[in-house]
Amino acid sequence: MADEYQSEEDEFKTPLPLQKSKKKITENHHEDGAIDIKVKRISEKPDRISPIVAYFSSGYNPCAQSEEDVVESPKVTVYKHKAEAKKRLQVVVSPPGANVEFVGTNYSGEAAARQTCMYSLGVLDKETQTLRILPIAYNKIIRLEPRVKGSETVESEDSDSDKVITKDRMAKLNRSFGTKDAINRDKKRHALNLGDDPEAKELLESKLNKVDVKTSALESTSSIVARNIPPYDASATTPEEVYPIEKIIGKGEYNFLQDIHRLLEQGTEAVTDAYPVFVRNRLDMLRDIQDETEKETMSVVLSFITHLVKFNDLNQMNGYESAKDHKFPGIIRQKCESLFKDSDVKKMHDEKRALLISYVVALTLHVDKFKTNPADIAKDLRISDVNIRKHFENLGCKISRGKSGSLATLPVPLQFPQAMRKKRKR
Known part of the structure; x- marks a missing residue:
């Protein structure tokens, strides 16, 4: 994303203070490890999106990997409102092989509160000895919240039957990452599915027979809803x-x-x-x-x-x-x-x-x-x-x-x- 700004950047050179020394040092490198860098400040352009800084509130680390397995990087998608005046952004991070994705916006939650600070992102390239300073998109820091995907089953890319995430797996993920309303819906759905079991169905019917339903109560309930x-x-x-x-x-x-x-x-x-x-x-x-x-x-x-x-x-x-x-x-x-x-x-x-x-x-x-x-x-x-x-x-x-x-x-x-x-x- 930062490369898109290369043609628009204003370049100026700011050398760091040099320490006097009689020893020979390599070009642009000093004895104490300091280097001369070029600072390039890149201004925000209306026709190009600025870098976005997002963080995970749940502690999920997208870079974590074990010594044996190399974990595939998560997919990052940025959505922008089609109306330029609204300037709404949504960031979606989808870990590979998971039924949970992380979603954050710049128009809801803590991002909707008044912003009192301006933010910039600095990227130092030691090989070219260049420090590029870029503005953060709309001066927003986006908080990513875990969300369970809405589909009941999710198939992997190779579509193997043994890699299909079942409803039980979906329910476990929902209990771990879902909202309170989603968890309650799963409990009700599970209770209704017990009707497939003859013993559970008999128990459910016996409980329903003990409930005295009054027509007037139902009418008042429907009017309240x-x-x-x-x-x-x-x-x-x-x-x-x-x-x-x-x-x-x-x-x-x-x-x-x-x-x-x-x-x-x-x-x-x-x-x-x-x-x-x-x-x-x-x-x-x-x-x-x-x-x-x-x-x-x-x-x-x-x-x-x-x-x-x-x-x-x-x-x-x-x-x-x-x-x-x-x-x-x-x-x-x-x-x-x-x-x-x-x-x-x-x-x-x-x-x-x-x-x-x-x-x-x-x-x-x-x-x-x-x-x-x-x-x-x-x-x-x-x-x-x-x-x-x-x-x-x-x-x-x-x-x-x-x-x-x-x-x-x-x-x-x-x-x-x-x-x-x-x-x-x-």
Whole structure:
């Protein structure tokens, strides 16, 4: 990859300091082993890809080999997004003869966080006494994660039957390198395959006969699965556990949601109109919280609500001007793009917007201790009071009327509204 830059490099010579000596030394070599080198700095070109630096998080060593056997080098493939503006790269390293490959990108995971350093790669050729300095592709260091290939069986190059990786081998690899969801799927698939064994089938049927399945329970389950809402726990015994904050905001995202907490620490009283009305109306409540952990958590929640509201504005005509200059942390913007937009379209679909509003509604319940007036957040989301009440009800809230307006509360155990069926006219 570095050879592609040879015709574009600017060459200059930087000799290292020489030590005075009366002894005869060879040309460009000194008595103490120092050499004169030519430093060639190669600039990045838009029509050529720069070198990529990737490392294995699992400890896999692609160069490891025994004294007897010479291990074949793994296959390295680099994929680039066809749109030049996106500048997305994916690196795939496939060890020979294995059903596991290592995948890393420059747009997800730790690579999506803000980059504060610039990196370069130096390659020293002792024969030509040349040091070439090349830029790293998009200044990214890519972390390679193990992934199990999706095929059930993988044949070797010579296609011998004794070299086919069986499903049992696939399951072992999956247990070692697969995700938690993949491991659970294998367990369920294994349980279903027991039906081929007569004894296992008889045992499975005896267990199924003991299960009392109610039609009403199945109907309620199917309606819950279809709901367009944040992660929840239907068996929660307290309102705080129904829509857990840690399921909505990852711990790794807390460091990028500290703007409101810093305002409180600095004692800043003035907050610009860039923050939503809901957030500005809760700052006094936030200052009165004595527990520092709770105060920081609520500050993070209010900051995330701000980004969700601005992302909603950014994707609708009547709110674009108020959000076009909003600064999203890279990891937060990527999360919003993946959760609330389809990658193949620019416009946010109605069901994705409804999901975003449900996320906002769930977080406002945490801020107001699960008793909140929906009026100000409805104004921030640019929807009517009637529509915001529907979103609260869809999350299992009860709406009541008081002197100060509507009040949404979240009772437990969680109960979702039942779909109303129209009666047929006779």
